[in-house]
Amino acid sequence: MSAQRAPRYTGRxxxxxxxxIFTVRDGELCALLIERAAEPCKGQWALPGGALLPDxxxxxxxxxxxxxxxxxxxxxxxQLYTFDKLGGKADIVVAYFALVDFERTRxxxxxxxRPAWHPVRALPPLAxxxxxxxxxxxxxxxxxxxxxxxxxxxxxxxxxLTEMQQVYEAILGETMDKRNFRRRVVGxxxxxxxxxxxxxxxxxxxxxxxxxxxxxxxx
Amino acid sequence: MSAQRAPRYTGRxxxxxxxxIFTVRDGELCALLIERAAEPCKGQWALPGGALLPDxxxxxxxxxxxxxxxxxxxxxxxQLYTFDKLGGKADIVVAYFALVDFERTRxxxxxxxRPAWHPVRALPPLAxxxxxxxxxxxxxxxxxxxxxxxxxxxxxxxxxLTEMQQVYEAILGETMDKRNFRRRVVGxxxxxxxxxxxxxxxxxxxxxxxxxxxxxxxx
DNA sequence: GCAAAAGTGTTCTCTGTACACCCATGT
DNA sequence: ACATGGGTGTACAGAGAACACTTTTGC
Numbered sequence: 132m133s134a135q136r137a138p139r140y141t142g143r144x145x146x147x148x149x150x151x152i153f154t155v156r157d158g159e160l161c162a163l164l165i166e167r168a169a170e171p172c173k174g175q176w177a178l179p180g181g182a183l184l185p186d187x188x189x190x191x192x193x194x195x196x197x198x199x200x201x202x203x204x205x206x207x208x209x210q211l212y213t214f215d216k217l218g219g220k221a222d223i224v225v226a227y228f229a230l231v232d233f234e235r236t237r238x239x240x241x242x243x244x245r246p247a248w249h250p251v252r253a254l255p256p257l258a259x260x261x262x263x264x265x266x267x268x269x270x271x272x273x274x275x276x277x278x279x280x281x282x283x284x285x286x287x288x289x290x291x292l293t294e295m296q297q298v299y300e301a302i303l304g305e306t307m308d309k310r311n312f313r314r315r316v317v318g319x320x321x322x323x324x325x326x327x328x329x330x331x332x333x334x335x336x337x338x339x340x341x342x343x344x345x346x347x348x349x350x
Numbered sequence: 351m352s353a354q355r356a357p358r359y360t361g362r363x364x365x366x367x368x369x370x371i372f373t374v375r376d377g378e379l380c381a382l383l384i385e386r387a388a389e390p391c392k393g394q395w396a397l398p399g400g401a402l403l404p405d406x407x408x409x410x411x412x413x414x415x416x417x418x419x420x421x422x423x424x425x426x427x428x429q430l431y432t433f434d435k436l437g438g439k440a441d442i443v444v445a446y447f448a449l450v451d452f453e454r455t456r457x458x459x460x461x462x463x464r465p466a467w468h469p470v471r472a473l474p475p476l477a478x479x480x481x482x483x484x485x486x487x488x489x490x491x492x493x494x495x496x497x498x499x500x501x502x503x504x505x506x507x508x509x510x511l512t513e514m515q516q517v518y519e520a521i522l523g524e525t526m527d528k529r530n531f532r533r534r535v536v537g538x539x540x541x542x543x544x545x546x547x548x549x550x551x552x553x554x555x556x557x558x559x560x561x562x563x564x565x566x567x568x569x
Numbered sequence: 570g571c572a573a574a575a576g577t578g579t580t581c582t583c584t585g586t587a588c589a590c591c592c593a594t595g596t
Numbered sequence: 597a598c599a600t601g602g603g604t605g606t607a608c609a610g611a612g613a614a615c616a617c618t619t620t621t622g623c
Binding site: 308310311314315332333334335336 | 594595
């Protein structure tokens with residue numbers, strides 16, 4: 132597109148979309164990977180993705196991939212970066228990243244191209260330089276956690292402050308002070324009390340909170 | 351690229367690169383635009399850009415476009431966002447943004463496809479929804495200014511603190527306190543005194559500073 | 570000596586951090 | 597009664613914001 136004098140060579144290149152899908156499970160940040168059942172890189176793991184369908188937007192392709200693999204939609208999904216020369220079939224790969232609540236996902240069942248959650252601190256061998264994409268996504272996630280409310284997309288409708296804190300700790304990889312954490316998130320206005328409590332085990336019941344907005348907001 | 355079971359449809363789409371080139375001139379943030387000399391959108395202005403050359407990387411294409419239009423290289427240049435359905439010839443447009451010192455640029459001379467600097471607060475009619483790209487680039491620039499040293503790419507080798515402050519004020523659109531500004535930028539360690547001064551007009555000479563790094567650094 | 574830009578310190582507020590004990594419940 | 601996680605307040609330090617006058621030069 133756009134202005135250019137040069138002879139009008141029109142590069143047509145094969146373009147694909149991949150999605151880094153993060154969740155927090157058992158206090159660990161995990162990403163969804165798919166085991167490759169065919170060459171190239173058979174037996175290695177790769178991010179979910181694929182070519183665009185005819186007339187499909189790139190956002191649309193990312194949304195579709197996310198839904199195909201996890202069954203969820205209406206979650207945080209954002210474009211991450213566009214790569215080239217990654218070594219796969221596509222010349223250009225537009226990467227997205229998504230955040231999902233583990234409890235809401237239903238992974239596609241496939242014996243051949245099996246999807247599975249992998250802790251990002253213990254990844255298997257990855258195809259097509261997918262480490263680079265994952266590393267960038269993780270960094271963006273850490274940043275966004277600090278100055279946006281994106282954590283809403285990793286938690287259920289109602290949750291306790293301890294659960295919320297565990298999500299932050301899993302992603303940032305550091306423990307936090309309970310009192311400071313609570314003051315901060317309540318003070319920022321991203322969550323509010325529901326008035327309901329939840330009894331779980333031999334201790335005082337926990338207040339349940341909800342997000343004031345389930346749309347991404349920059350603080 | 352990457353894992354996919356579906357029938358292997360490979361979308362080949364036409365892909366282009368555009369570059370938002372910013373500079374600060376006379377205390378105004380300006381962007382480089384090119385007047386379209388042919389249909390579609392003849393007479394409107396558009397961001398410099400064009401299709402990828404065979405075997406060219408997207409970074410390479412952006413670097414080339416920047417050098418073609420301004421004669422500069424070795425400046426801050428970063429991928430911004432990837433758009434589709436903008437209405438031009440390309441299906442997919444990978445946008446970059448660059449920061450250049452006005453004094454170092456030599457615009458390409460072309461009677462037909464004329465490049466010119468335009469203040470971003472007073473843009474002419476733009477082709478292909480280029481307003482969206484410019485708005486996003488400007489927002490990113492403002493953000494980066496706050497937590498990185500990218501301003502190095504808008505200033506010459508040696509400069510006064512007043513010049514540096516004027517760049518910040520032009521981009522952020524607000525005046526700043528001289529003493530606080532100086533404390534901050536010196537305290538951050540992104541610049542240092544050169545020991546040299548510069549006499550300019552009927553007043554005390556100004557100390558010349560230089561950047562401690564001319565690579566992008568996140569603070 | 571006057572106009573013009575350069576340069577320089579202090580005070581206050583706010584934000585973030587460190588830190589330890591009591592509470593409500595189940596067994 | 598005891599074990600378990602839930603819930604709360606205060607003190608200190610560092611960062612950022614507000615604010616006005618003196619210095620050096622050219623004319």
